[in-house]
Amino acid sequence: MDERDWKILKVLYEKKNITKTAQSLYISQPSLTKRIQQIEKEYDQAIISRGTKGVQFTPQGEYLVKCADEMLARLRHIKETVQNMDNEIRGTLRLGVSNYITRHKLPGLLKLFSEQFPKVNYKVTTGWSHEAFNHVYNRDVHIGIVRGDYHWGGAKQLLFEENICITSKEKIALQDLPSMTRTQYDTDPTLKSLIDNWWTRTFSEPPLIGMEVDKADTCKEMVMNGLGYGILPSVLVEDNKSLYYMKLQDENGKPLVRKTWMLYYEESLEIKAIKEFVNFVKKLDFKKGI
Numbered sequence: 001m002d003e004r005d006w007k008i009l010k011v012l013y014e015k016k017n018i019t020k021t022a023q024s025l026y027i028s029q030p031s032l033t034k035r036i037q038q039i040e041k042e043y044d045q046a047i048i049s050r051g052t053k054g055v056q057f058t059p060q061g062e063y064l065v066k067c068a069d070e071m072l073a074r075l076r077h078i079k080e081t082v083q084n085m086d087n088e089i090r091g092t093l094r095l096g097v098s099n100y101i102t103r104h105k106l107p108g109l110l111k112l113f114s115e116q117f118p119k120v121n122y123k124v125t126t127g128w129s130h131e132a133f134n135h136v137y138n139r140d141v142h143i144g145i146v147r148g149d150y151h152w153g154g155a156k157q158l159l160f161e162e163n164i165c166i167t168s169k170e171k172i173a174l175q176d177l178p179s180m181t182r183t184q185y186d187t188d189p190t191l192k193s194l195i196d197n198w199w200t201r202t203f204s205e206p207p208l209i210g211m212e213v214d215k216a217d218t219c220k221e222m223v224m225n226g227l228g229y230g231i232l233p234s235v236l237v238e239d240n241k242s243l244y245y246m247k248l249q250d251e252n253g254k255p256l257v258r259k260t261w262m263l264y265y266e267e268s269l270e271i272k273a274i275k276e277f278v279n280f281v282k283k284l285d286f287k288k289g290i
Contacts, residue, residue, distance in 0.1 A: 001039060003075050008035055009047075009061075010068040016054040039064075073139065080271050090119040091273040096135035096144040098188070100216070101260065102126040104235075105286060106145075113280055120273050129188040136263050142274050144263040148190030157262040157278070160286040163234040164194065164256040165245040169226045174246070178203050181210025181228040185219040191258060195231050198248055198256060233258055260286070 012021045022032045040047050047061030057065060080091055097106055102124070110122060125135055129146040136144030137152075145159070166172070172180065184207075199207060210228045213219050219230040224242060237245050248256040262281055269275040 001042065001071075003072065005035060005039055006068045006071045006075075008032065009039075009065050010072070012036075012048070012055060013057060013065045013068075016056075018050075018055060088119060089117045089272050089276055091271065092121045092123055093143070093273055093277055094123045094125070094141040096125045096127075096132035096141035096146075098129040098132050098145060098147050098260075099126055100147065101145050103217075109281070109284070112284075113277060116280070117273070117276060120277075129190060133263070139265070142264060142268050142271070143277065145260065146263060147258055147260045148188060148194075149259060150190075150261075150263075152261075152263055154263060154265045156264075157282055159260045159262055159281070159284075160235075161257045161259050163247040164191075164198070164258060165232055165234050165237060165247050166229060167220070167223050167232045167237045167243055167245045168229040169223060169243065171244045172229060174202075177229070178205050178208065180208065182207045183211045183213060183219045183222045183228040183230045184209045185213045185216050185230070187216065191233075194256065194258065198250070201251055 011024050015021045015024065018029055018032060022029045036048065045060040046058050047064060049056050125141060129148050132144045132146045133150045135141045211222060213222060216232055216236055220232060220236050223230045237243050250256050264278060269278060
C-alpha cells in the first residue's frame with residue numbers, strides 16, 4: 001500500500017460512500033473501486049461491504065483505517081525530514097486557521113512570507129477556532145492560529161488582543177439593551193460563552209434577538225444599516241466612523257478582551273520551514289494589519 005491507498009481508506013471511512021469519496025479525491029469511481037480491490041487482494045481479506053446504508057467496513061477494514069492516520073503521519077514526517085536536510089527552506093506548511101484570520105489576515109501574511117521563502121507550499125485548513133485548535137492538538141497541522149483561550153500544553157505566541165464591544169448605528173445606553181433588538185451571529189463557543197456570561201452578570205432578563213445571521217461581518221453590515229445592535233470584536237468596528245461602540249467590562253471593571261494565539265509544538269521547530277514561519281509571525285504587528 002502507498003500513501004494514496006491510506007488516504008482512500010481514511011476518506012472512504014469518513015464518507016461511507018464510493019461516489020462522494022471519488023469526488024473528494026478527484027478520481028473516477030472505477031479507479032477507486034479498483035484500488036480497493038487491490039488492497040483486498042494484497043491482504044487477502046474483504047475490507048468493505050456495500051448495503052442500503054452505504055459502505056460498511058469489516059473488522060479487517062476497521063483495523064486498516066486505524067492505521068491510516070499513523071501511516072500518513074509517518075509518511076509526512078519522512079518527507080519533511082528529507083526536505084529539511086537541504087539548506088534551502090522548502091516543504092509544505094500545514095496550517096489550521098480560524099475563519100476570521102483566514103479572511104482578513106492570512107492572505108497578506110502568506111504573501112509576505114512567500115516573498116522571502118518562495119519554495120514553501122501551504123495546506124490551509126479553516127474553520128471555527130475550536131476546530132483549528134483540535135487540528136493542531138491532534139498534529140494534523142503544524143501550526144494553529146485561534147481566537148480565544150484554550151488549555152494548551154505546547155508552545156504559543158500571543159498575536160493580538162481585541163475588546164468586545166456593544167456596537168450600534170446610534171449612541172445607546174447600556175441599561176437600555178434588554179429592550180432593544182440584537183442582531184445575533186454564529187460564532188465560536190469561546191466567544192459566545194464570553195458574551196453570554198457578561199450578559200447574565202449584567203442583566204436579569206435574556207436579550208431580545210431580532211435577527212440571526214451567519215457571521216460577524218454580516219452582523220456588522222446589518223448594524224450599519226440600523227438593524228439592531230451587535231456585540232462584536234473591536235477589530236471589526238474601531239476603524240468605522242459611522243458606528244458607535246462601547247467596550248464591555250468584566251466584573252472587576254477591566255475591559256473584556258479576546259486573545260488570538262499561534263499554537264505549535266516545540267519539537268516541530270526542527271523543521272526549518274516551520275521555524276522560519278513561527279519566527280516570521282512573531283515579528284509581525286497583527287494589530288496594525290498585514
